[in-house]
Amino acid sequence: MENSKNSMEKLLKVMKQLRSECPWDAKQTHETLKPYLLEEAYEVLETIDQQKWDKLASELGDLLLQVVFHSQLASEKEYFNFDDVTRLITEKLIQRHPHVFGDKSVHSAEEVQNNWEHIKHTQEKRPSILSGIPKFMPALLQAQRLQEKAATVGFEWDTIEQVLDKIEEELEEFKEAFHQKNKNNLFNEFGDLLFSLVNLSRYLKINSEDSLRKTSNKFIHRFSHIEKQYGNNPSAMRDASLEELDSYWNEAKTNSQTSDKDQLISQLLHDIQSLLNLLKKSDNTISEEINKRIAYQEKVNKELLFYLREPELEFTPISVINFIESSLMLMNINPENVSINIHPGLQELTIDAELLAKAFNAIIQNAVQSVSEDLSKIEISALPVSKFASGLKYSHIQLIINDRGDGISDDFLPLITEPFFTTRKHVGAAGFGLTNAKKILEKHGGTLEIQSKKNQGTLVTLTIPANR
Numbered sequence: 001m002e003n004s005k006n007s008m009e010k011l012l013k014v015m016k017q018l019r020s021e022c023p024w025d026a027k028q029t030h031e032t033l034k035p036y037l038l039e040e041a042y043e044v045l046e047t048i049d050q051q052k053w054d055k056l057a058s059e060l061g062d063l064l065l066q067v068v069f070h071s072q073l074a075s076e077k078e079y080f081n082f083d084d085v086t087r088l089i090t091e092k093l094i095q096r097h098p099h100v101f102g103d104k105s106v107h108s109a110e111e112v113q114n115n116w117e118h119i120k121h122t123q124e125k126r127p128s129i130l131s132g133i134p135k136f137m138p139a140l141l142q143a144q145r146l147q148e149k150a151a152t153v154g155f156e157w158d159t160i161e162q163v164l165d166k167i168e169e170e171l172e173e174f175k176e177a178f179h180q181k182n183k184n185n186l187f188n189e190f191g192d193l194l195f196s197l198v199n200l201s202r203y204l205k206i207n208s209e210d211s212l213r214k215t216s217n218k219f220i221h222r223f224s225h226i227e228k229q230y231g232n233n234p235s236a237m238r239d240a241s242l243e244e245l246d247s248y249w250n251e252a253k254t255n256s257q258t259s260d261k262d263q264l265i266s267q268l269l270h271d272i273q274s275l276l277n278l279l280k281k282s283d284n285t286i287s288e289e290i291n292k293r294i295a296y297q298e299k300v301n302k303e304l305l306f307y308l309r310e311p312e313l314e315f316t317p318i319s320v321i322n323f324i325e326s327s328l329m330l331m332n333i334n335p336e337n338v339s340i341n342i343h344p345g346l347q348e349l350t351i352d353a354e355l356l357a358k359a360f361n362a363i364i365q366n367a368v369q370s371v372s373e374d375l376s377k378i379e380i381s382a383l384p385v386s387k388f389a390s391g392l393k394y395s396h397i398q399l400i401i402n403d404r405g406d407g408i409s410d411d412f413l414p415l416i417t418e419p420f421f422t423t424r425k426h427v428g429a430a431g432f433g434l435t436n437a438k439k440i441l442e443k444h445g446g447t448l449e450i451q452s453k454k455n456q457g458t459l460v461t462l463t464i465p466a467n468r
Helices: 004-021 030-049 053-076 082-095 109-123 139-151 160-179 183-203 208-229 234-239 242-281 288-309 320-330 353-370 413-417 434-443
Strands: 339-342 379-385 396-402 447-453 457-465
Touching: 004 053, 030 053, 030 208, 053 082, 139 183, 139 208, 160 183, 183 208, 208 242, 320 339, 320 353, 320 379, 320 396, 353 396, 353 434, 353 457, 434 447, 434 457
Parallel strands: 339 379
Antiparallel strands: 379 396, 396 457, 447 457
């Protein structure tokens, strides 16, 4: 296998030869290559969104070609060459990471980003903190970057409640412009409303551009399903009722959810098996304890992937501690980094993983966000409880998750169980909104309760029927 240096030298040599011998490559300029640069960048984004990791290397290569192509053009004019490109970015990385290559201390990713912006502003002598954002980049992404840059000097709301209030204010102003039938005001107020929604996405750590692109792709997929029902005949679609069209939309929605689940399962199988294969290849250099963990993880994977793939089948109950540890590991969380307290009375009781997993994983993911990934603040307790009057026989298991993180104010608390609220990009079986989790639990005789205080943390209590 070629090393990186040889591969790069070969690519540069090939590019130079193409410029001298290929008619198409020879006539290209920086201006003519602009659409290809954008196209290749978007293809990389699409590959990442679709999680097609086997194709990502190829797409990144296409994007790298654009960098090499522009460098070759500049080299021919003696402006700069590819070595200058790599030298400058290396120097920039070192200069803008003084906490790594210097003596500066930082305590969070946000602080690193703020330092990066301030160093860039000073070194490049920019007239404004907002300088450097391309004017013609996608509008949602541009809005988010403007807000991020302004936030580095403290220009942002203190709480998410203030962001929500601002959205309501902009919505009222939009309604007023609509009723006044003032087209110019309507245009401006709609932009203000969008800008405020982007601010909300930033507070929720959602990339607004990615979120809207995913929704657009979802719309294309579902609308295409409707078109197929009418043989891609627009006239037939126009003759159909809205109710009929909507029924096919819901049908596509159901099919999409099944497809998303299969994609998740395939990715889980691929990632887990790749890791296990890698460890097995070097089993002569790893300890017996790690080998035991590999065997245990393989057992856990089979159990949880079975539940993911066939939720309609009866799932073999597993112990509470096994369930908690397995779920945490599938979310890339080391159980040893979280405080786990299991009541001795649970030794004879087991839990239905299919019933609990969606709720548990969503709550844990929310807790991780709340504590800014300081897992030591998360405490998981499990104890047996009785719902019989005599109190002699344990009938339910109670899980209590306390994150001791940021918490949320009482007036915002109801929103956490609204359908729009989901966790960050999911890992493993996580990513389900708490609304669905609550409905699933209640349907099977369980409950989900949330208590939260601003700056004090959130406590979630799950109670589900126990198995013996």
